Amino acid sequence: MVVTEVLDDASFVRFLNGVEAYLAATAESAHLLLVDSDDDLRRRGIFNCWTLGRRNLRPLILLRRLLPWMTGRSLLGIAVLAHATPHPDIFRTQRNWIPRLIENEVRAALRWSADELATLVNAVETMDAAARIGSAVASGRAFGRLWWSTRICARSCRALYGSA
Structure with missing residues (x-):
């Protein structure tokens, strides 16, 4: 690839207009990645929401609504x-x-139901379970964490916030 145009004050406006036109044409499909079954693609969708959400609140609201149903490294949406x-x-x-x-x-929009909170806590606690399962079972911690998030957290959240 040969670059023939230098980015300077005169060409910068044209560059920005081109970027904005591209984003306008692809922004809606960027949100569809949030519901992909592949965790890596979902994370790309989260980064798209972060990028687009700095100018438009809808991508961040959509991320909030879908976050409780995400798993694995897609829980980056919390950050x-x-x-x-x-x-x-x-x-x-x-x-x-x-x-x-x-x-x-x-x-x-960051109001969470008790079920959403319990789901998120459990997902975060267990997201690295495959990597940690051997050492957690050996030390007896695996059951305690799962039990806490599914029983204690759910009950506490319902007491604090009521049921959904």
């Missing part, structure tokens, strides 16, 4: 949604901010 909260462990930079208006709207 993406954390950027819409006043999370004390996130150092805000130009690369990870969400505009205040979008942040407020997304934060309002």
